[in-house]
Amino acid sequence: MDCTTEEIAKHNDASSCWIIIKNEVYDVTEFLSIHPGGPSIILKYAGSDATSAYDPIHPPDTIQKNLSPSQCLGPLITTTNTTDRKDRVPVEQTQDEMRVEREMKRRPPLNRVLNLGDIEDIAKRVLPYPVQAFYSAGTDDEFSLRENARAFDRFFFHARVMRPVSSCDPSTKILGYDSSLPVFVSGAAQAILGHPEGELNITRACGNASIIQMVCTFASIPRAQIAAAMLPSQTLFFQLYKITDTAATAKVVREAEELGYKAIFLTVDAVVVGNREKDVRSLWVMEEQEGKTQYYVEGDPEATTNLSGSSAVNRRNVFDPDLSWKETIPWLRSITKLPIVLKGIQCVEDAVLAAEAGVEGILLSNHGGRQLESSLPPLEVLYRIRQQRPDVFDRLEVYIDGGIRRGTDVIKAICLGATAVGLGRPFLYALSAYGEAGVIKLLDILRREITISMRLLGAASIRDLTLEVVERVDWEPVRRRIGKL
Numbered sequence: 001m002d003c004t005t006e007e008i009a010k011h012n013d014a015s016s017c018w019i020i021i022k023n024e025v026y027d028v029t030e031f032l033s034i035h036p037g038g039p040s041i042i043l044k045y046a047g048s049d050a051t052s053a054y055d056p057i058h059p060p061d062t063i064q065k066n067l068s069p070s071q072c073l074g075p076l077i078t079t080t081n082t083t084d085r086k087d088r089v090p091v092e093q094t095q096d097e098m099r100v101e102r103e104m105k106r107r108p109p110l111n112r113v114l115n116l117g118d119i120e121d122i123a124k125r126v127l128p129y130p131v132q133a134f135y136s137a138g139t140d141d142e143f144s145l146r147e148n149a150r151a152f153d154r155f156f157f158h159a160r161v162m163r164p165v166s167s168c169d170p171s172t173k174i175l176g177y178d179s180s181l182p183v184f185v186s187g188a189a190q191a192i193l194g195h196p197e198g199e200l201n202i203t204r205a206c207g208n209a210s211i212i213q214m215v216c217t218f219a220s221i222p223r224a225q226i227a228a229a230m231l232p233s234q235t236l237f238f239q240l241y242k243i244t245d246t247a248a249t250a251k252v253v254r255e256a257e258e259l260g261y262k263a264i265f266l267t268v269d270a271v272v273v274g275n276r277e278k279d280v281r282s283l284w285v286m287e288e289q290e291g292k293t294q295y296y297v298e299g300d301p302e303a304t305t306n307l308s309g310s311s312a313v314n315r316r317n318v319f320d321p322d323l324s325w326k327e328t329i330p331w332l333r334s335i336t337k338l339p340i341v342l343k344g345i346q347c348v349e350d351a352v353l354a355a356e357a358g359v360e361g362i363l364l365s366n367h368g369g370r371q372l373e374s375s376l377p378p379l380e381v382l383y384r385i386r387q388q389r390p391d392v393f394d395r396l397e398v399y400i401d402g403g404i405r406r407g408t409d410v411i412k413a414i415c416l417g418a419t420a421v422g423l424g425r426p427f428l429y430a431l432s433a434y435g436e437a438g439v440i441k442l443l444d445i446l447r448r449e450i451t452i453s454m455r456l457l458g459a460a461s462i463r464d465l466t467l468e469v470v471e472r473v474d475w476e477p478v479r480r481r482i483g484k485l
């Protein structure tokens with residue numbers, strides 16, 4: 001392979017994109033469409049050295065994890081021209097980067113942030129467009145994404161009055177670990193795209209607030225570094241993707257256990273990656289904005305169709321598509337002593353199978369509407385389990401995530417039998433908009449909303465949040481606002 005700078009410079013667009021990182025040359029053409037931060041940031045360095053942009057924000061093993069050996073083209077061959085860097089074209093700020101800079105200066109002070117919708121609005125304004133698209137994307141027409149949140153609007157309270165609530169305690173236990181609220185962080189990868197300190201913002205804020213954080217297999221900060229940042233009293237859970245390389249997965253599980261993570265949340269709703277068109281389109285949106293739009297030319301073969309995150313990931317067979325009740329859980333049990341929770345249960349039947357399989361918990365989730373379109377909102381699944389198979393709640397802990405944005409959402413889920421609820425995007429938005437201070441603010445808002453509503457409901461503790469105080473209506477309430485943007 002000719003890895004001279006002259007040759008590399010020819011591969012400078014989406015049809016063939018080579019970059020140099022630490023004097024090694026990579027063909028990232030296929031990777032463009034699955035780069036969590038979107039392709040435009042890579043394209044900015046297409047045909048040149050991307051080390052300065054790559055190095056500060058990526059864990060050391062990112063390349064090994066994401067590129068196949070055939071995409072690693074070899075060491076950079078230095079010619080006389082390349083040692084003289086004067087001929088290099090300086091990288092200019094894109095329109096989007098200038099917009100982000102302006103918006104960061106316009107952020108309101110935190111005391112003007114009232115709710116999670118406000119945080120989401122601000123984050124969407126200050127995030128680079130491709131990152132905003134990656135974080136907010138749902139699958140297909142984003143129907144499940146919207147309905148996840150709307151499902152909460154169909155439940156109303158039967159408030160009880162004349163009950164002493166001067167002392168109101170929203171704390172609980174999750175898998176036996178203390179949590180100051182019935183809330184945890186559902187792991188959402190690539191926090192570093194929103195803030196240079198990535199997941200660490202969440203770790204620090206959660207440590208002080210006694211909230212449990214689930215850390216992803218594909219977290220953007222090494223899991224050891226996250227574990228090193230936790231307080232002695234703090235609890236971390238680990239989100240596991242079972243990949244086709246079983247031995248490699250087992251190594252990850254053992255490492256997580258040794259690092260002190262307290263439970264394994266095995267994600268079961270992502271055997272392939274969902275069809276997230278917003279994510280794919282963000283490349284074209286950016287091209288248009290920067291004046292590099294490609295137009296259809298009569299007679300051209302279909303150029304790079306660029307069909308999504310999914311295709312490239314699938315080609316490399318990252319996720320194991322053959323998870324099964326018979327094999328996967330006994331295998332996982334055989335390699336770890338940690339409690340096992342299945343993340344991504346989407347119907348009553350599978351909740352029952354999980355109980356029969358003897359796992360310690362299930363997280364009812366459709367991945368925040370990012371996987372199967374028209375998967376039932378997790379709150380509806382919770383309601384159906386409560387109606388049809390209440391015995392499940394005696395056999396394992398049940399959690400839900402997806403669309404939870406208000407203290408009342410949390411309370412409704414607890415009333416229906418959930419032990420706790422997870423939030424994904426809100427943590428990403430909070431850290432993107434305000435770093436660690438944003439995450440602290442988010443938890444303060446939730447705590448305030450939960451305790452106000454518990455008091456108004458006549459509940460002095462989580463034990464008072466029972467099925468009797470919540471009712472599902474069959475009329476369609478007015479559509480909820482999830483965020484202005």
Ligand SMILES: Cc1cc2nc3c(=O)[nH]c(=O)nc-3n(C[C@H](O)[C@H](O)[C@H](O)COP(=O)(O)O)c2cc1C
Nearest residue numbers: 135186187188189216267367368402403423424425
């Ligand atoms: C940007 C992003 C990345 C995510 N990454 C993962 C992941 O790596 N593993 C996983 O199991 N779930 C992942 N999720 C799903 C979350 O764990 C969670 O199920 C979902 O965000 C909950 O919905 P919510 O965002 O409406 O709160 C991700 C979600 C988002 C938005």
